[in-house]
């Protein structure tokens with residue numbers, strides 16, 4: 001046998017330990033991803049509260065960071081078992097063949113999820129399929145094959161994780177002990193997380209070399225899609241812009257001056273992008289309950305929000321009753337005390353507590369009770 005294959009990395013005990021860590025990060029990533037999916041495509045039985053204000057910010061931050069931590073862990077796990085992947089004969093029996101096939105599916109699905117997620121976080125959209133739909137579908141394949149894999153490996157897991165073994169500390173072929181390899185793996189995962197966490201954890205902003213766009217952008221807040229890219233600059237600046245609010249009581253229109261004349265509410269609220277970055281800011285505008293009353297409706301109704309933007313994936317959203325009843329859900333006119341920058345949604349944009357960024361519709365033109 002080649003000496004490298006006897007190295008510390010390739011013992012059953014190391015594989016099982018890293019497997020356990022991966023199971024934890026993957027499960028966390030799956031559950032937070034599932035939650036994000038439910039919030040964006042809520043089935044009838046599902047309701048997402050508007051408080052605590054920062055809850056989605058935390059769950060989606062965990063989604064991106066547990067995914068990032070999983071990348072070095074998955075690579076270490078594959079390195080740990082890779083001699084086995086080249087064992088001969090390739091197929092020993094039918095169960096053995098099925099097990100190998102399931103590992104192939106598992107690795108492919110896991111890599112697909114981590115890599116597409118990473119590209120999405122980096123805001124590169126090199127694909128021509130609709131990322132969230134595919135990322136969501138493959139997540140079920142990944143989690144299903146992981147559960148199957150754990151069930152098959154349970155006897156090995158029990159053996160490898162429960163028994164104390166003094167040789168874990170001894171240097172093996174390659175000079176590293178099993179413990180040493182595990183420590184290096186954990187450290188890589190930790191560095192990957194700290195290097196990117198500044199995108200959502202304010203305290204880490206200055207140490208996260210790789211954190212993508214925190215604090216950058218007009219008015220100190222990152223921009224996801226600019227007014228120019230959305231093709232709304234002219235319509236947003238049109239002097240005869242008005243907002244239309246359609247309720248069962250009829251349609252009412254509000255000019256920018258009408259909106260400014262309504263009671264104004266100021267709230268500290270985050271934009272929490274599905275990509276994992278988030279940032280709090282001070283927003284001022286008309287609280288949705290006030291606006292609904294001014295338009296002749298009661299708060300607590302579902303509202304369809306439509307943007308001036310034509311045809312973008314995020315050009316409209318639905319605000320559920322929990323949010324239209326919340327006095328901190330704003331049709332924002334100001335950011336940090338100044339009129340909204342066109343890139344942040346001038347003349348007005350939705351900013352609601354505890355919501356994914358994709359649903360914080362910018363350049364609003366119509367609100368309709370549904």
Ligand SMILES: Nc1nc2c(c(=O)[nH]1)N[C@H]1C(S)=C(S)[C@@H](COP(=O)(O)O)O[C@H]1N2
Nearest residue numbers: 222223224225273307314344357358360362
């Ligand atoms: N009309 C419209 N609204 C939109 C978007 C968009 O592309 N079009 N992007 C959304 C996304 S994905 C995010 S994260 C937030 C970002 O808001 P910001 O650019 O003001 O930071 O706006 C949301 N509102």
Ligand SMILES: [Mo]
Nearest residue numbers: 273274357358
């Ligand atoms: Mo976003």
